[in-house]
Amino acid sequence: MTAFRAPPLPKLRERPPRGRVLVLAPHPDDETMGLGGTLAHHAAQGDHVCVIFVCNGIQGDPDGWFPRDEIVRIREAEAHAAATVLGIRELRFLGYPDNLSDADIHVFEGLPSDPDEARRTLAYGLAQIVTDAISSGGFEIVYHPWAGELNTDHWLVAQGARIVQEHHAGQIGPAFLGYDVWSPSIPDVVIDTSDTMAKKLEAVRCYRSQLHYLDYEHAVRGLDAYRSLLLPRGATFGEAFTGAYRAAD
Numbered sequence: 001m002t003a004f005r006a007p008p009l010p011k012l013r014e015r016p017p018r019g020r021v022l023v024l025a026p027h028p029d030d031e032t033m034g035l036g037g038t039l040a041h042h043a044a045q046g047d048h049v050c051v052i053f054v055c056n057g058i059q060g061d062p063d064g065w066f067p068r069d070e071i072v073r074i075r076e077a078e079a080h081a082a083a084t085v086l087g088i089r090e091l092r093f094l095g096y097p098d099n100l101s102d103a104d105i106h107v108f109e110g111l112p113s114d115p116d117e118a119r120r121t122l123a124y125g126l127a128q129i130v131t132d133a134i135s136s137g138g139f140e141i142v143y144h145p146w147a148g149e150l151n152t153d154h155w156l157v158a159q160g161a162r163i164v165q166e167h168h169a170g171q172i173g174p175a176f177l178g179y180d181v182w183s184p185s186i187p188d189v190v191i192d193t194s195d196t197m198a199k200k201l202e203a204v205r206c207y208r209s210q211l212h213y214l215d216y217e218h219a220v221r222g223l224d225a226y227r228s229l230l231l232p233r234g235a236t237f238g239e240a241f242t243g244a245y246r247a248a249d
Contacts, residue, residue, distance in 0.1 A: 010187040010240070012231055015041050017249030019140035022133060022174070023051040024161055026145060026153040027060065027098065028079035029207045033220050034179040035143055036086055036200035037193025038239050043087025044196075050090035050137060053079060054126065055153050059098035065212050074209055082203040094129065096122075098153060119156060126160035131167060139174050146178030146185045146242045154182060175249070178242035184223065187240035190230045197224065197237040 021042050025031040031039065031051045042049050057075035066074055076093060083091055111118040134142065144161035145154040158178065165176050177189065193200065204217050211217070227238035 007186065010190045010230060013189060013191045015045070016191055017245050018045055018047055020138055021047055021049040022137065022139035022142045023049065024130065024142070024144040024157050025051050025053050026151070026157045027055050027057050028053050028075040029210055030181050032082050032086065032200065032203045032207070033216060034181045035239050036203050037196040037224065037237065038191050039088060040086050040196035040199045041191070048090070049088045050092065050139070051083070051088055052092045052094060052133065054094050054157050055096045055098045056093065057098060060210060066209060071209065078207045078209060081206040085199055085203040085206060123156055123159040124163060126157065127163035127167070130160060130164045134174055141245070142174045142176050143179055144176065146180050148183050148185055149181065150183045175245045176243050177245070180240060185240060185242050187242060188244055189241040190227055190238045192231050192235045193224060193239050194236045
């Protein structure tokens with residue numbers, strides 16, 4: 001008979017564990033909005049943090065505030081500025097186009113004609129890139145969008161991470177933790193980011209092109225304040241993750 005009880009409460013941490021960190025970010029800004037406070041903790045601990053940006057942000061200016069041929073460069077520059085604030089040491093840009101919907105996926109050559117199979121092929125290709133990065137970089141912690149993200153690009157990156165996790169099943173591999181941006185998760189871990197929230201908000205402000213469209217600072221402050229309800233009294237902000245660190249951490 002299935003257990004009849006409420007879900008367990010998340011594990012609470014003042015800081016993430018030490019280790020080399022790899023972050024999978026669907027677009028430039030997700031690494032900051034999703035887990036900027038935790039990454040600032042890692043940097044303060046001396047941890048090497050590498051972010052792989054999957055999509056290039058080309059669709060991040062639908063109203064044409066910036067020259068079309070400049071928006072990718074602008075968003076990369078914003079990512080570098082935010083990385084400086086947070087203490088991120090390494091950035092990699094894969095250059096996938098945004099909005100990997102049925103209408104847009106044709107920009108990739110050699111994919112199956114069926115959109116579902118095309119997305120599956122992309123997810124497996126991304127998984128291979130991530131697997132190679134883990135093997136060559138010795139990363140011990142991998143952060144990725146959690147599986148319930150409603151944004152198409154976020155979801156696809158999460159599927160790539162799932163495939164990598166399946167590849168490492170039964171092995172001593174990195175810890176995988178899912179972060180949320182657009183769709184709040186039911187967390188397994190919550191990290192106190194009260195002390196790093198100022199840095200996170202400063203990094204959010206580096207993404208000026210995106211602040212033309214939404215008040216991300218307001219949204220980030222609200223979600224992270226809400227997460228603090230799960231933390232000990234006195235905490236003001238937190239970041240939530242699915243998955244778990246290694247048992248010894």
